[in-house]
Amino acid sequence: MKLVLTQYTEIAVLIAVVILLIGLYLSWTATRLDRLHVRLDAARVALDAQLVRRSAATLELARSGLLDVATAVILATAARSAQIATEDEREPAESALTRDLRAAFDDPEELAQVRATPEGADLVQELGGAMRRVQLARRFHNESVRAVRQIRGYRRVRYFRLAGRAPEKPTFEIDDEPPAVFSR
Numbered sequence: 001m002k003l004v005l006t007q008y009t010e011i012a013v014l015i016a017v018v019i020l021l022i023g024l025y026l027s028w029t030a031t032r033l034d035r036l037h038v039r040l041d042a043a044r045v046a047l048d049a050q051l052v053r054r055s056a057a058t059l060e061l062a063r064s065g066l067l068d069v070a071t072a073v074i075l076a077t078a079a080r081s082a083q084i085a086t087e088d089e090r091e092p093a094e095s096a097l098t099r100d101l102r103a104a105f106d107d108p109e110e111l112a113q114v115r116a117t118p119e120g121a122d123l124v125q126e127l128g129g130a131m132r133r134v135q136l137a138r139r140f141h142n143e144s145v146r147a148v149r150q151i152r153g154y155r156r157v158r159y160f161r162l163a164g165r166a167p168e169k170p171t172f173e174i175d176d177e178p179p180a181v182f183s184r
Contacts, residue, residue: 054130
């Protein structure tokens, strides 16, 4: 038995191969988008963890007795507000905590007094590290959001609905610049 390929058979095979290649490409794009969504979710969890760590370090420093009473109350209130803030209130609360930390430590001499004790040096070092990690986690999160938005912006992703039902995630915009004395 001899297989006879006609002109129509060749065209049908060619169309089938093209459809298969397009399907593979769309599958690859959907998988890539899914991996980016997973990375974005992990980045958000890491950012939340770093924000909680910064609030906890601030509370610990405020409760240590090493700061004057007014500064301690302001920092404790801001840290607690950041911890209990709802999703809609989170960005303003975290920005307020950053501003209060900058205001509390705008004087290098005050920070030097806190660092003069062994406990104070450890608390300040922990707080400084937490502030740097918040900056890095926020940048990583926002970069992940940008990458997802870029892929979701492609026409092929929109036309074939490759994003599925995954909601569009916003960037996390806060004031996270640490006090100048922590940068030294």
